[in-house]
Amino acid sequence: MADVASQPVEAKPQNNSKENASNSSNSVSAVTQEQKSRSQTWVIDDFDIxxxxxxxKFGSVFVARSKEEKVIVxxxxxxxxxxxxxxxxxxxxxxxxxxxxLR
Incomplete structure (x- = not known):
């Protein structure tokens, strides 16, 4: 009995393709939404100035490039x-x- 308890148990994935596809697309859309909202909110550290x-009189204008998207602004x-x-x-x-x- 001690031998049985020490052996690793391997979990098999369930083949419910509709559920897996739905979960996969939901996670992808959640990541996409997160990236969109994140990219809309920039901070100064996101740029190479x-x-x-x-x-x-009230300020200065610099050319800058976003580090992630490489967009010139x-x-x-x-x-x-x-x-x-x-x-x-x-x-x-x-x-x-x-x-x-203006976007």
Missing amino acids: GRPLGKG ALKVLFKEQIRKHNVMHQVKREIEIQYH
Whole structure:
């Protein structure tokens, strides 16, 4: 009896192809949705920042490339102190709204 207890037990997969296909497609779509939502929310560490393209009163613009997708973008860096000092927060919000819809 001691010999039987020490032998490994091998589990056999069940052949329910409809259930496996459904679970597989659900997991793939869940991963795809996660990747889409993740790619829409970028942080500064997601980019390799390149040379400056321009500088203005409220910030600077740099060329940048996303590390994962290798997409080239213009990255605008705004100076919070200047925005507050000149009370132009409403203009910044409007610019964000306009550029958000440019995709």
